[in-house]
Amino acid sequence: MTYQHAQDNWFAAFVIGFIALAVLINILRARVGAQLYIRRIPGLDAIDEAIGRSTELGRPVTMIPGLTSFGVVAVQALTIFKYITQQIARFATPMRLLTGDPTVFAVAQEAIYDAYNEAGRPDLYDADNIRFLSDRQFAFASGVAGLIQRERVAASFMFGEFFAESLIFAETGNMVGAIQIAGTTSFTQVPFFVAACDYTIIGDEFYATSAYLSREPVLLGSLVGQDIAKLFFALTAVGGAIIASIAGTDAPIIKLLGQPGGWDAFFGGGK
Amino acid sequence: MTPLTHLIAQSIWRLPETLSKDQRYLYASLIVLGAFVLVLGLIPVLQTLPPRGRRAVIVTVTFLAGLFFAAEFFLPVDWRSIFPKDDPTRNFLTPAIQPAQNVLQIIGALALGLGTYGLVRLHLRNVVQKRTQWGYSVVLLVAFVTMATFSIWNTLAEKELVKKTPFVERGFSILFDFTLVQLDAAMFSLIAFYIFSAAYRAFRIRSVEASILMFTAMVVMIGVVPLGAYISYTLLGLPQGPAPADADLWTRILHSAGLPTIANWVLTTLNAPVQRAIEFGVGIGGLAMAIRLWLSLERGVT
DSSP, X not given: OOOOOGGGOXXXXXXXXXXXXXXXXXXXXXHTTOOOOOOOOHHHHHHHHHHHHHHHHTOOEEEEEETOOSSHHHHHHHHHHHHHHHHHHHHTOOEEEEESOHHHHXXXXXXXXXXXXXXXXXXXXXXXXXXXXXXXXXXXXXXXXXXXXXXXXXXXXXXXXXOTTHHHHHHHHXXXXXEEEXXXXXXXXXXHXXXXXXXXXXXXXXXXXXXXXXXXXXXXXXXXXXXXXXXXHHHHHHHHHHHHHHHOTTOHHHHHHHSTTHHHHHTTOOO | OOHHHHHHHHHTOOOOTTSOHHHHHHHHHHHHHHHHHHHHHHHHHHHHSOHHHXXXXXXXXXXXXXXXXXXXXXXXXXXXXXXXXXXXXXXXXXXXXXXXXXXXXXXXXXXXXXXXXXXXXXXXXHHHTTOTTHHHHHHHHHHHHHHHHHHHHHHHHHTTSSOOOHHHHHHHHHHIIIIIHHHHHHHHHHHHHHHHHHHHHHHXXXXXXXXXXXXXXXXXXXHTSHHHHIIIIIISOOOOSOOOTTOOHHHHHHHHOSHHHHHHHIIIIIIHHHHHHHHHHHHHHHHHHHHHHHTTOOOSOO
16 A cells, blocks of 8 residues: 655645644734634524524424544534534533444533533433434434434534535425534535525635634634635645746646655656 | 454454464464453543543643654655665555554444444333334334344354355345345435425525526536537537637637536536635645644644
């Protein structure tokens, strides 16, 4: 088996280092008290509204991280669910967290328990409300759809990585009249969520969610670092397009950045 | 040697060929036994630690694990100038990547046991306490036990650890191929109907944006199926393919006006760059999150 290494393309390694540096420097800036701005995200403002509706109706809130296996996407999704659970705990609203990955299930149990604890209501925690249904895609989908129908959920939060099952969740929620807020990194599923949900968090807004909700300096700083990295990519794309248009795709600078082996290959060395 | 030890020695550990068969099985068994003892001993030790101590352990392990993968990626791979016989496609940490990934798989397998336990416990309670709709729980438990029995039996039979009988083979085939796979297909086919109802809501003309969306979607949908080519090239008689180099402006416009050409332009010139931009954003966000997790700056669920 072959593995990728920084030496395969030093430019890519440099970009990773640059992003890491941008993120860390801005986290430090935020920690020393720099005021950082974050724009309004309507979908996230609607979380409280959805919880309020569930409380009024006395019907449960569902939280679905999809089939996300344990990784950065799952951690982000659980961070959002933890925030939602803290809000839910204030009103003793019933909740169900449904997952299709056993590792996420184990961590979710701890995260939700912590959320109830931090909200001062550990008595409301019920391990049965965090459910691993199945790791088979459509068995999981039918389990979630069945629960949404049977319990007539009032609000549904879908954050994580979704595949073809996304529309099954969203349409079933729509049928029972639930307020639905979805956020995913799977851009192929975004159109389905946009069509079927009340609010959709798109692309990297998903990673901005925890910063938006908690306003923690570390997260806000990280977000500014991400924006600097995005600006860098945008400038590289525009610069690359201009250079390729003027000098052609064989221009030395384009070879330097894109050729396997990176600078090694450019200077005649390489593997 | 027992079949289980044989399975462990063959599939999990690759012990040196110089060892005899008996020695390899013995070592494999000891290693697995040792790992179990270590894990079972570690859990109570971690439980006795105060929250701050537990957090320190998690922070240290997370940092070291992240450092290992980062160092493996960033360290140069070609060390032939110092060690002439070295493999130029990997550094000294690369061989440890696969075992590290195996560890992750083992953790996942343990978690699967935990998840299954939670699921069975919940439904057993539903049945015992006769909660609302407990009949569904009975169905789940019966299906679970039946499927698990036939699956495990069939897997052991395939590995020649138990005798393969027509009953097992047929039973597994009925449960898996003729039931589970078909139920999966039925769920998947539901998506077609859901797409229809979702598309109806999305395409209702309520604003300028919705109108543009609907018009573009119609062009793409018709353009990528044979109907688009039929309307453009047979009914309207538009010219197909790229315009000649010396063609005038009007001819060029006619060559570009076919629905398949417009649909292709929308997909490759408008849609693809936007998707790439979103992917870049998601990638950067993921990297930032990974850094925060590695350095234990993320306080959400850790």
